[in-house]
Amino acid sequence: MSKAKKKTTAHDEISRKEAIKKIGDFGKYAALTAIGTTILLSPKKAQATSEIDPGWE
Amino acid sequence: MKNSIENIVSINLENKKVIWLEKSNNYMVVEKFVFEIISKIQKFNNSKKVIEWISNNMKLSNSDAKEILNAVQNLISVSKKKQENIDFKFETPTSFFSEKYYKINGIYFLIQFQSEKVTFYVHPKLAHLEVEKQEKIDEKLTIFSQNSYIILLENNIFMDAWKLEDFHFFQGKLSMLLISKAYQKEEKDWMGIFHASAISDAKKAILFMGNSGSGKSTLSALLMHHGFLTISDDFVPVLRENQHVYNFPVGISIKEKSVEILKDFYPELNTATSYNLTQKKLVRYLTPKKTVKQNFPCKAFVFVKYQKEETSVSLKEISKLETFQKVIPETWLFPSKENANMFLNWFSKIPCYELKYSDNNAMIQTVKQLFSDEI
Numbered sequence: 001m002s003k004a005k006k007k008t009t010a011h012d013e014i015s016r017k018e019a020i021k022k023i024g025d026f027g028k029y030a031a032l033t034a035i036g037t038t039i040l041l042s043p044k045k046a047q048a049t050s051e052i053d054p055g056w057e
Numbered sequence: 058m059k060n061s062i063e064n065i066v067s068i069n070l071e072n073k074k075v076i077w078l079e080k081s082n083n084y085m086v087v088e089k090f091v092f093e094i095i096s097k098i099q100k101f102n103n104s105k106k107v108i109e110w111i112s113n114n115m116k117l118s119n120s121d122a123k124e125i126l127n128a129v130q131n132l133i134s135v136s137k138k139k140q141e142n143i144d145f146k147f148e149t150p151t152s153f154f155s156e157k158y159y160k161i162n163g164i165y166f167l168i169q170f171q172s173e174k175v176t177f178y179v180h181p182k183l184a185h186l187e188v189e190k191q192e193k194i195d196e197k198l199t200i201f202s203q204n205s206y207i208i209l210l211e212n213n214i215f216m217d218a219w220k221l222e223d224f225h226f227f228q229g230k231l232s233m234l235l236i237s238k239a240y241q242k243e244e245k246d247w248m249g250i251f252h253a254s255a256i257s258d259a260k261k262a263i264l265f266m267g268n269s270g271s272g273k274s275t276l277s278a279l280l281m282h283h284g285f286l287t288i289s290d291d292f293v294p295v296l297r298e299n300q301h302v303y304n305f306p307v308g309i310s311i312k313e314k315s316v317e318i319l320k321d322f323y324p325e326l327n328t329a330t331s332y333n334l335t336q337k338k339l340v341r342y343l344t345p346k347k348t349v350k351q352n353f354p355c356k357a358f359v360f361v362k363y364q365k366e367e368t369s370v371s372l373k374e375i376s377k378l379e380t381f382q383k384v385i386p387e388t389w390l391f392p393s394k395e396n397a398n399m400f401l402n403w404f405s406k407i408p409c410y411e412l413k414y415s416d417n418n419a420m421i422q423t424v425k426q427l428f429s430d431e432i
Contacts, residue, residue, distance in 0.1 A: 027115060027116065027117055027121075028117055028121040028124065028125065031090070031115065031117075031125050032124070032125065032128055034088045034090070034091065035087075035088070035091055035125070035128045035129060035132065036128075037088065038085055038086065038087045038088075038091065038132055039085065039086040039382060040083055040084075040085050040132075041083065041084040041085065041086070041381075041382060041385035041386060042081075042082075042083050042084075042385070042386065043082065043083075043084070043249075043385050043386070043388050043389060043390045044250075044386070044387070044388060044389040045389075046226050046229060046230065046389060047226070047229035047230060047232065047233045047250045047292075047389045048225045048226050048228070048229035048250075048252075048389065049225050049228040049229050049232060049291055049292050050225065050252070050269065050291050050310075051224075051225045
């Protein structure tokens with residue numbers, strides 16, 4: 001039973017190279033999507049302590 | 058070429074690339090192929106060549122490659138915001154509400170406070186460092202408010218002015234001046250200032266981080282009672298030269314709800330004055346223990362969360378990328394190529410953990426194990 005299952009899985013697997021080939025024309029969109037996942041992080045603009053609000057005039 | 062890149066620094070972090078851009082002083086987490094394209098923009102400084110490279114390497118048509126290049130260029134085109142220059146005249150006060158002398162790491166400071174209000178917001182954290190009047194001082198700081206600004210002078214020279222809503226930046230600068238003078242350093246010598254509580258076993262330091270209300274200061278106080286040192290609370294300086302965490306011995310601010318938990322360990326909290334820092338934040342200050350050594354290498358970053366009715370304690374290693382994203386927006390990092398390089402290398406070697414606890418004793422045992430490499 002488990003042997004049969006294993007066989008099917010092996011049959012379904014494709015290599016990365018093949019996957020890229022299959023994607024074909026979609027390469028550009030995949031790349032644009034990946035560019036869109038970029039995370040931009042800005043450190044604090046100056047040294048700071050925890051925020052407090054003196055509430056002055 | 059639309060954008061030329063002056064300087065970038067990069068490092069591999071898990072399956073991504075982290076880069077620092079000099080123009081904006083921003084850090085970016087990108088896919089590795091995006092970094093490749095950025096490197097080519099920097100190397101060729103010629104759109105045609107970069108498009109050709111993208112086209113060949115990613116098997117794309119020229120027009121698609123151009124589109125990819127544009128998208129990457131948009132990422133790096135965040136220009137540096139111009140700093141607002143404050144242009145106004147001020148009059149240095151001639152009389153003061155209070156003049157106080159402090160000693161930090163053998164250095165004598167005189168701080169002149171123009172008003173009771175300024176004294177109220179600055180002095181309590183430093184009160185335990187106050188000494189009697191000195192004939193000779195190393196540094197004089199003058200603090201006053203005028204025209205809705207808070208102004209700081211260093212040895213009678215104008216340092217900066219802040220709008221009152223930026224009071225935490227004024228406090229940051231004041232802390233920076235104190236720490237730099239205390240260790241005979243300049244601002245550019247520090248790698249960064251971390252928003253954390255730094256605890257030490259007298260050999261190494263662990264930086265405990267977390268959102269406001271996550272229990273950082275309470276945890277610090279509990280650990281201090283069990284033999285650890287609180288080397289800095291809220292404002293943790295790390296020096297670039299040795300990448301060590303430095304002792305900044307200001308008072309540990311304890312919120313009113315934590316006083317209940319801590320008063321059995323620290324009876325002095327019962328009689329300590331409460332300060333109403335904001336409408337919601339009523340705090341008392343706890344004096345940190347004196348340390349012999351002033352600086353320690355960093356052993357770990359720990360994100361802490363007090364969770365009522367959860368398992369007594371759990372500590373698990375977490376992703377560095379996840380930690381990086383939480384740490385950067387809360388941190389000041391000196392903006393230079395050398396520093397960005399040093400910081401990224403340092404950060405990539407430090408393990409990151411998440412600590413959730415509901416039981417104080419279990420938490421203390423876990424931190425002890427972490428310090429002694431039993432985890």
